[in-house]
Amino acid sequence: MTWFTRQKPGVEGAGEGEKRIRTEGLWLKCESCGQIIWKKALDDNLQVCPQCEHHFRLDARARLAVLFDDTAYEEFDAGLTSTDPLHFSDSKPYTERLASMQEATSLSDALISASGKLEGRHLNICVMELKFIGGSMGAVVGEKITRAIERSIEQRVPLVIVSASGGARMQEGAISLMQLAKISAALMRLDEARIPYISVLTDPTTGGVTASFAMLGDLNIAEPGALIGFAGPRVIEQTIRQKLPEGFQRSEFLLEHGFLDAVVKRAEMKHYIAQSLSFFCD
Numbered sequence: 001m002t003w004f005t006r007q008k009p010g011v012e013g014a015g016e017g018e019k020r021i022r023t024e025g026l027w028l029k030c031e032s033c034g035q036i037i038w039k040k041a042l043d044d045n046l047q048v049c050p051q052c053e054h055h056f057r058l059d060a061r062a063r064l065a066v067l068f069d070d071t072a073y074e075e076f077d078a079g080l081t082s083t084d085p086l087h088f089s090d091s092k093p094y095t096e097r098l099a100s101m102q103e104a105t106s107l108s109d110a111l112i113s114a115s116g117k118l119e120g121r122h123l124n125i126c127v128m129e130l131k132f133i134g135g136s137m138g139a140v141v142g143e144k145i146t147r148a149i150e151r152s153i154e155q156r157v158p159l160v161i162v163s164a165s166g167g168a169r170m171q172e173g174a175i176s177l178m179q180l181a182k183i184s185a186a187l188m189r190l191d192e193a194r195i196p197y198i199s200v201l202t203d204p205t206t207g208g209v210t211a212s213f214a215m216l217g218d219l220n221i222a223e224p225g226a227l228i229g230f231a232g233p234r235v236i237e238q239t240i241r242q243k244l245p246e247g248f249q250r251s252e253f254l255l256e257h258g259f260l261d262a263v264v265k266r267a268e269m270k271h272y273i274a275q276s277l278s279f280f281c282d
């Protein structure tokens with residue numbers, strides 16, 4: 001596998017101080033089981049803990065590389081950027097926040113729209129990038145998804161959307177909320193054209209994304225242990241004045257209560273999608 005850069009461990013003969021510097025960041029502690037894991041072992045295992053199978057978050061590029069055959073895909077609408085329609089400013093101006101995010105992630109916004117083959121079948125895949133302003137959905141994310149849906153209708157190929165998002169983008173206010181309706185309406189047209197859409201929910205999928213396209217798939221499948229919900233647990237507890245049950249808003253709990261169709265391990269996700277599409281299309 002070639003989609004992760006790897007640091008080399010300290011070489012023989014290096015001084016103590018140098019050794020320490022070179023081994024920094026090579027190990028990390030699993031946030032679930034507490035096991036110390038060699039970072040390379042995690043990279044080789046699709047960012048899943050070899051000990052307890054805890055699924056660490058995966059960025060959008062790595063996700064696309066896992067799903068597409070030979071890690072090859074064509075990207076669409078990569079140049080779309082937000083125009084800051086509200087001239088919004090919080091702790092810093094939105095335009096500045098966008099610019100620093102674009103530099104940090106090398107993406108124009110919080111989603112990559114791509115097309116390629118998955119186990120030999122042509123399809124469109126959109127993947128959200130959590131590192132870009134919390135994977136929030138603004139006008140650009142809405143437009144990119146809508147265009148991907150329209151391409152799917154035009155070319156009659158299935159669509160997969162991999163969500164990882166904190167919800168609507170605060171800095172775009174009502175314009176951000178309008179994306180829920182825009183994408184949902186486009187998905188309706190996809191449904192009428194009888195083209196399958198699989199929604200893959202990863203940790204975390206919340207807010208307006210859960211309230212719209214993430215839950216509108218012909219299949220809604222999630223990775224193990226993903227946080228999926230609308231409002232966060234603290235807000236709900238304060239509203240209903242009750243303690244929430246153990247594991248509330250995690251994939252397994254949602255599957256048990258009928259909100260999801262399946263919980264699928266990362267290593268099996270590609271084949272699961274391929275099998276599902278064979279079922280839908282062939």
Ligand SMILES: [Zn+2]
Nearest residue numbers: 030033049052
């Ligand atoms: Zn672990």
